[in-house]
Amino acid sequence: MSTTALRSADLDSIRWKAEQAFRSLSYYFTIRWNTERLGKYVRHVLGVFSVPPDPSETRTPPTPGLPPSYSLIDLGSREQRRYRLLYGDGLLISSDKKADVLNLLFWHVNAETFWQTGDFLLLHAGSVVSPAGQGILLPGEAGSGKTTLTAGLVRAGFGYLSDEAGVIDPVTGRLHPYPKTLNLKRGSFRLFSGPKASDGLDPVIAGRWYLRPDEIRPGAVGGPCELRFVIAPRYREGAPTELIRTSKAETIRDLWDSVWGLHRYGPRALHLLAQVMRRADGYRLLFGDLDEGVRAIGRLTRRAARSAGRSA
Numbered sequence: 001m002s003t004t005a006l007r008s009a010d011l012d013s014i015r016w017k018a019e020q021a022f023r024s025l026s027y028y029f030t031i032r033w034n035t036e037r038l039g040k041y042v043r044h045v046l047g048v049f050s051v052p053p054d055p056s057e058t059r060t061p062p063t064p065g066l067p068p069s070y071s072l073i074d075l076g077s078r079e080q081r082r083y084r085l086l087y088g089d090g091l092l093i094s095s096d097k098k099a100d101v102l103n104l105l106f107w108h109v110n111a112e113t114f115w116q117t118g119d120f121l122l123l124h125a126g127s128v129v130s131p132a133g134q135g136i137l138l139p140g141e142a143g144s145g146k147t148t149l150t151a152g153l154v155r156a157g158f159g160y161l162s163d164e165a166g167v168i169d170p171v172t173g174r175l176h177p178y179p180k181t182l183n184l185k186r187g188s189f190r191l192f193s194g195p196k197a198s199d200g201l202d203p204v205i206a207g208r209w210y211l212r213p214d215e216i217r218p219g220a221v222g223g224p225c226e227l228r229f230v231i232a233p234r235y236r237e238g239a240p241t242e243l244i245r246t247s248k249a250e251t252i253r254d255l256w257d258s259v260w261g262l263h264r265y266g267p268r269a270l271h272l273l274a275q276v277m278r279r280a281d282g283y284r285l286l287f288g289d290l291d292e293g294v295r296a297i298g299r300l301t302r303r304a305a306r307s308a309g310r311s312a
Contacts, residue, residue: 011071011086014034014073015034016032016033016034017033017034017035017036017039018032018033018039019031019032019033020032020042020043020050021050021051021052021053021054022046022049022050022051022109023049023051023054024046024049024109024110024113024178024180025113025117025119025120025167025178026113026116026117026118026119026120027068027109027112027113027116027117028051028054028057028067028068029067029068029069029070029109029112030053030067030068030069030070031046031069031070031071031072031105032069032070032071032072033071033072033073034072034073034074035074037074037098037200038072038074038098038102039072040199040200040201041098041102041201041205042072042105044181044201044203044210044212045102045106045181045210046106046109046181048179048180048181048212048221049180064088065088068087068088068112069087069088070085070086070087070105070108070109071084071085071086072084072085072101072102072105073085073086074098080096081094081095081096082096083095083096083097083098083100083101084101085101085104085105087108092104092108097206099205099206100206102205103205103206103208106210110164110180113178114165114260114261115261117261118261118264120167120168120169120170120176121167121168121170121259121261121265121269121272122165122166122167122168122259122260122261123137123139123165123166123168123255123258123259123260124139124140124141124164124165124166124258124259124260125137125138125139125140125146125162125165125166125255125258126138126140126146126147126149126150126162126163126164126166126233127150127161127162127165127166127167127175127177127178128150128153128154128158128159128160128161128222129158129159129161129175129222129223129225130158130159130228130301130305131157131158131159131301132301132302132304132305133225133226134225134226134228134229134301134304134305135161135174135175135225135226135227135228135229136153136158136227136228136229136230136231136297136301137166137175137227137229137230137231137255138150138231138232138233139166139230139232139254139255139257139258140232140233140234140258143235144232144233144234144235145233145234145235145287145293146163146233147163147164147182147183147184147185147188148184148185148188148191148235148290149233149235149285149287149290149293149294150162150163150182151163151182151184151188151191151192151211151216152191152290152291152293152294153294153297154213154216154217154220155192155216155217155294156294156298157217158222159220159221159222159223159225160177160179160213160216160220160221160222161175161176161177161178161179161221161222162177162178162179162180163180163182163183164178164180164183165178165180165260166258168227168272168276169224170265170268170272173226173227173272173275173276173279174224174225174226174227175224175225175226175227176224177221177222177223177224179213179221181210181211181212181213182209182210182211182212182213182216183208183209183210183211184208184209184211185207185208185209186207186208186209188209189209191290192211192216195209195211226279227276227279227280228279228280228281228301228304229280229281229282229283229297229300229301229304230251230254230255230277230280230281230282230283231243231282231283231284231285231297232246232251232254232282232283232284232285233284233285233287233293234284234285234286234287235287235288235293236286236287236288237288238288239286239287239288240286240288241285241286241287241288241289241292241293241295241296242284242285242286242287243283243284243285243296243297243300244283244284244285244286245281245282245283246282246283246284247282248277248282250282251277251280251281251282252270252273252274252277254282255273255277256269256270256273259273281304283300285297
């Protein structure tokens with residue numbers, strides 16, 4: 001058998017263990033796998049998006065590539081580059097390491113979710129909802145600490161919306177959940193008691209811990225909420241914790257730099273950001289200790305809730 005491609009006859013001969021449909025925001029797709037071990041990883045990371053098969057997604061007459069489908073394949077230890085990931089009939093990757101194909105699958109699903117979702121305005125940001133129902137966006141570049149901070153807030157009682165995307169309804173301006181599995185880097189493992197294998201599954205894939213929100217706290221996923229705060233985090237080891245108020249213009253600029261999907265929204269995105277910021281306050285958070293950063297945001301949201309209660 002070829003080490004770089006699979007023929008149609010090869011695919012027809014594979015004994016598939018299962019196939020599952022998923023809907024991640026606007027992205028509907030299916031995944032099939034031929035070993036239960038690969039299936040366990042799919043269910044662990046993407047299970048929150050699993051749905052019954054939707055006949056309305058099947059085109060009549062049939063259209064190649066629609067709905068999108070992935071195939072996860074383990075050809076066995078005798079094959080070179082034994083693990084394969086296909087998207088439709090096309091080979092995305094072949095590797096001797098299952099971590100390579102799994103990480104590419106999860107990255108591809110996330111990227112296609114962002115690309116195909118036009119129902120919402122998406123921003124590259126963590127997002128949570130406070131115990132008082134205040135929506136919070138945490139925009140930041142890779143390495144800013146937003147995923148770790150998101151996880152710390154969820155552990156402290158905040159509702160989880162996403163560690164990757166701020167999802168804004170363009171009609172209501174409300175934040176919505178995109179409750180993907182959190183993706184923690186190895187340096188953050190010790191802050192959350194470290195990953196534990198369950199059902200024979202190690203949730204660490206190539207140095208990334210795929211942590212489900214309900215493993216941080218049962219019932220952690222929050223619901224749609226009004227955006228009340230935009231807090232741009234920046235982690236710097238050993239730094240004192242500072243929460244600094246920013247102007248509306250500065251905050252909108254921070255959000256603009258985080259917008260996904262400008263190919264769909266264009267200038268409308270700026271108008272929408274200005275609308276939602278009429279009811280929200282902006283801050284920058286510098287922190288060198290996770291617990292202190294979480295406490296600073298907790299104090300801010302509690303003060304705002306008390307103030308809103310007095311003025312009601």
